Amino acid sequence: MTHIKIRNQVAIPLSSGNCVGTFISFSGLSSNHEHIAIRFGSAELDNPLVRIHSECLTGDVFTSQRCDCGPQLNEAIARLNEEGGLLIYLRQEGRGIGLYAKLDAYRLQDGGLDTFEANTHLNFPEDSRDFSHAAQMLHALNVRRCRLMTNNPDKVIALKSCGIEVDYAIPTGVFVTEHNRHYLQAKVAKKNHLIDL
Ligand SMILES: Nc1nc2c(ncn2[C@@H]2O[C@H](COP(=O)(O)OP(=O)(O)OP(=O)(O)O)[C@@H](O)[C@H]2O)c(=O)[nH]1
Numbered sequence: 803m804t805h806i807k808i809r810n811q812v813a814i815p816l817s818s819g820n821c822v823g824t825f826i827s828f829s830g831l832s833s834n835h836e837h838i839a840i841r842f843g844s845a846e847l848d849n850p851l852v853r854i855h856s857e858c859l860t861g862d863v864f865t866s867q868r869c870d871c872g873p874q875l876n877e878a879i880a881r882l883n884e885e886g887g888l889l890i891y892l893r894q895e896g897r898g899i900g901l902y903a904k905l906d907a908y909r910l911q912d913g914g915l916d917t918f919e920a921n922t923h924l925n926f927p928e929d930s931r932d933f934s935h936a937a938q939m940l941h942a943l944n945v946r947r948c949r950l951m952t953n954n955p956d957k958v959i960a961l962k963s964c965g966i967e968v969d970y971a972i973p974t975g976v977f978v979t980e981h982n983r984h985y986l987q988a989k990v991a992k993k994n995h996l997i998d999l
């Protein structure tokens with residue numbers, strides 16, 4: 803594994819959750835993206851609560867109802883602030899295909915394809931994300947074991963294959979709207995997400 807180190811740590815007050823997050827940048831990441839870790843409270847490093855969240859500009863910033871990213875991010879920040887822990891925010895927008903391609907995929911979804919079919923129709927894998935960067939960041943933070951907030955079994959498998967033990971997975975809330983029901987159903991049907999719809 804590449805040798806990665808903490809580059810800088812800066813405390814930033816956040817209105818969401820009315821808390822302070824310490825934003826941690828890294829040097830030596832084997833990625834061109836500026837992935838970031840945010841530490842809340844006095845996160846113990848033995849077995850911390852961790853949320854690994856992939857960037858979703860439309861959902862995280864603009865409150866898009868097409869997905870569940872915004873509510874999941876807010877839920878994670880609130881819980882991490884309460885209990886202490888780490889948010890690993892990966893800049894792999896659109897499951898790794900980028901924002902423009904995600905918008906192309908949305909158009910195809912409006913024509914009837916599901917969220918995974920739209921990706922393959924555009925000649926992308928169903929999910930291009932690489933969670934090894936999250937594992938590298940956790941290693942640099944001296945975390946070898948964590949309690950992961952996720953419904954996605956692939957994240958647990960990916961972390962374990964990179965030497966991070968997942969003590970147990972904590973399900974996130976289920977945030978269904980009339981606009982994201984089809985998106986959530988596809989995650990359950992095709993990627994075994996543990997969401998009770
Ligand atoms: N290609 C594509 N990406 C999408 C679509 N909807 C949301 N996304 C992206 O999916 C990713 C969602 O990431 P997460 O919430 O971390 O992960 P998850 O796989 O849903 O798993 P959880 O840990 O259970 O939330 C973000 O990068 C979004 O931009 C879509 O329709 N097409």
Ligand SMILES: [Zn+2]
Nearest residue numbers: 858861869871
């Ligand atoms: Zn989203």
